[in-house]
Amino acid sequence: xxxxxxxxxxxxxxxxxxxxxxxxxxxxxxxxxxxxxxxxxxxxxxxxxxxxxxxxxxxxxxxxxxxxxxxxxxxxxxxxxxxxxxxxxxxxxxxxxxxxxxxxxxxxxxxxxxx
Amino acid sequence: xxxxxxxxxxxxxxxxxxxxxxxxxxxxxxxxxxxxxxxxxxxxxxxxxxxxxxxxxxxxxxxxxxxxxxxxxxxxxxxxxxxxxxxxxxxxxxxxxxxxxxxxxx
Numbered sequence: 001x002x003x004x005x006x007x008x009x010x011x012x013x014x015x016x017x018x019x020x021x022x023x024x025x026x027x028x029x030x031x032x033x034x035x036x037x038x039x040x041x042x043x044x045x046x047x048x049x050x051x052x053x054x055x056x057x058x059x060x061x062x063x064x065x066x067x068x069x070x071x072x073x074x075x076x077x078x079x080x081x082x083x084x085x086x087x088x089x090x091x092x093x094x095x096x097x098x099x100x101x102x103x104x105x106x107x108x109x110x111x112x113x114x115x
Numbered sequence: 116x117x118x119x120x121x122x123x124x125x126x127x128x129x130x131x132x133x134x135x136x137x138x139x140x141x142x143x144x145x146x147x148x149x150x151x152x153x154x155x156x157x158x159x160x161x162x163x164x165x166x167x168x169x170x171x172x173x174x175x176x177x178x179x180x181x182x183x184x185x186x187x188x189x190x191x192x193x194x195x196x197x198x199x200x201x202x203x204x205x206x207x208x209x210x211x212x213x214x215x216x217x218x219x220x221x
Contacts, residue, residue, distance in 0.1 A: 042211050
């Protein structure tokens with residue numbers, strides 16, 4: 001089954017304790033991206049990746065890191081989480097062609113609470 | 116910088132009403148515009164639009180794109196309570212608008 005898998009689904013952590021949210025897709029998609037969703041603000045892009053070893057900042061990258069060492073995985077790293085990073089996080093992937101963008105597939109979401 | 120603005124931000128209607136949701140955008144190198152529906156979980160795909168003037172339909176939902184005026188509309192006819200959700204549009208590097216929260220009352 002084609003899917004994007006995020007882990008964990010729920011996480012409560014303390015300020016300053018490094019954490020990683022994993023994202024894996026099994027569709028051989030080139031493009032992957034991370035979002036945070038807060039009430040009334042829609043989906044705001046944190047980082048995106050066009051392919052392996054190619055990453056770039058989205059609209060709200062501060063406090064986050066990513067890596068893309070393999071095509072299927074795109075982990076989101078919070079080196080020193082703070083309470084303002086409490087949010088619902090989504091990972092997405094899509095096939096990338098030269099002529100058009102394609103449908104994006106989303107993970108189930110990770111609800112992160114930083115206390 | 117890619118930008119998407121959706122309106123209205125929220126909408127309350129009664130079952131059977133018809134609604135029109137708006138999405139205006141600015142993007143370098145336009146390729147497609149995507150519509151998604153989100154019901155308290157991950158967004159689910161509705162439509163992808165690439166050409167102006169061609170309507171996409173799926174049951175009571177339809178959407179059309181105007182590449183000259185840089186906007187798209189999503190129409191929902193004969194709304195049902197199950198249509199209550201946040202509707203999102205996206206362009207370019209998957210940049211999303213704020214979404215329109217639709218609430219359909221019985």
